[in-house]
Amino acid sequence: MPNTITDSVRRAFADPDGFTTSPLYRELARTVVAEPGLLELASRGRPGQYPTFLLFGAVHQLLLAGAEHPLARFYPSVSGAAAVADCSGAGAALLDFCARHEAELTAIIGTRLVQTNHVQRALGLRLGLCEIAAEVGGPVHLVEVGTSAGLNLRFDRYGYRVGGRQYGDPASPVQLVADVHGGGALPDLDALPALASTTGVDLDPVDVRDPDHRRWLEALVWPENHDQRALLAAALELVAADPPTVLAGDAVDVLPELAGAIPAGEPRVVFHSATRMHVPADRRDAFDAAVAALGDDGPLWWLSVEDAPDPDPRPEPRRPGVALHLRAPDGRHRTLAVVEGHLRWLEPLPDPA
Numbered sequence: 001m002p003n004t005i006t007d008s009v010r011r012a013f014a015d016p017d018g019f020t021t022s023p024l025y026r027e028l029a030r031t032v033v034a035e036p037g038l039l040e041l042a043s044r045g046r047p048g049q050y051p052t053f054l055l056f057g058a059v060h061q062l063l064l065a066g067a068e069h070p071l072a073r074f075y076p077s078v079s080g081a082a083a084v085a086d087c088s089g090a091g092a093a094l095l096d097f098c099a100r101h102e103a104e105l106t107a108i109i110g111t112r113l114v115q116t117n118h119v120q121r122a123l124g125l126r127l128g129l130c131e132i133a134a135e136v137g138g139p140v141h142l143v144e145v146g147t148s149a150g151l152n153l154r155f156d157r158y159g160y161r162v163g164g165r166q167y168g169d170p171a172s173p174v175q176l177v178a179d180v181h182g183g184g185a186l187p188d189l190d191a192l193p194a195l196a197s198t199t200g201v202d203l204d205p206v207d208v209r210d211p212d213h214r215r216w217l218e219a220l221v222w223p224e225n226h227d228q229r230a231l232l233a234a235a236l237e238l239v240a241a242d243p244p245t246v247l248a249g250d251a252v253d254v255l256p257e258l259a260g261a262i263p264a265g266e267p268r269v270v271f272h273s274a275t276r277m278h279v280p281a282d283r284r285d286a287f288d289a290a291v292a293a294l295g296d297d298g299p300l301w302w303l304s305v306e307d308a309p310d311p312d313p314r315p316e317p318r319r320p321g322v323a324l325h326l327r328a329p330d331g332r333h334r335t336l337a338v339v340e341g342h343l344r345w346l347e348p349l350p351d352p353a
Helices: 004-013 023-033 036-042 053-066 070-074 076-082 087-101 102-111 120-132 152-157 211-219 224-238 251-261 283-292
Strands: 139-147 161-164 165-168 176-181 195-202 247-250 269-275 301-306 322-327 333-339 345-348
Touching: 004 023, 004 036, 004 053, 023 036, 023 053, 023 087, 036 053, 036 087, 036 102, 053 070, 053 076, 053 087, 053 102, 053 211, 070 076, 070 087, 076 224, 120 139, 120 152, 120 161, 120 165, 120 176, 120 224, 120 269, 120 301, 120 322, 120 333, 120 345, 139 152, 139 251, 152 195, 152 224, 195 251, 211 224, 251 283, 283 301
Parallel strands: 139 195, 139 269, 161 176, 176 345, 195 247, 269 301
Antiparallel strands: 161 165, 301 322, 322 333, 333 345
């Protein structure tokens, strides 16, 4: 009988083109898919976790922490401008590295989670809140599920350059830049509702003041993505000065308790981005029910960036994207915009109402 875990892991590595901005990871994925030992190593993660990100993140973390090995020569994040551009020899180096560091890699893969480190997704939260501001009469309680280090929850301390216009704090060390496509109108990204409270929920919260925790988020950035790494570093420094409240635990258990702590009748907004995709398939109904429970005692706006729009509401889709989706308290569903998965561009859509 085939090893079904290894088979699913093999499929995850079988499409190296998914690493669009990392020639190194495309090369390493080809090596992993051909090596049963590496596939088995990548299989040691917790259910629902992406084995590609876990294995490559674990290797990257050890290299960033100073592990000496010829594999480091291929990582621009480690070797800088001296990194070897020709990745053809990286696969053999990976095999040797994993053999030498199997115990450490197993410990990381078996305990760490793939966690959000794309600060750019804060733009999706800000855009959604601006749409909600027109509907809500007072301060909102903001909850982010899968918050990681809480970087998105400090969205109001960043600057934004969207479609050539400046929003937010122009003096912030964190400046997010995004293109705007299509003919839909962008809301005023400075017209935000007041926040009554801000809370994150995460299975394994990242302590922004702990260097080892921070290094894990840095390790999940692909080696060639220097701009993303610099943006993450700036956001970590900013958030470390005033971390938001983050509750540890499974959203299925934590959210109903959190719902009871929010004063009845007061509006609340829940946000999650690239989180539900990591929830094991047999737990997703329970995840959705727990999120919905936040609306048991007050109006709930449910904002998410998870899946491609189905059907695509754009009359002439020119680029694949993900739906910035909003469910209002009255149950009305709406795609606010189609966005690049990391919010590097967005295409606002008109309100069908």
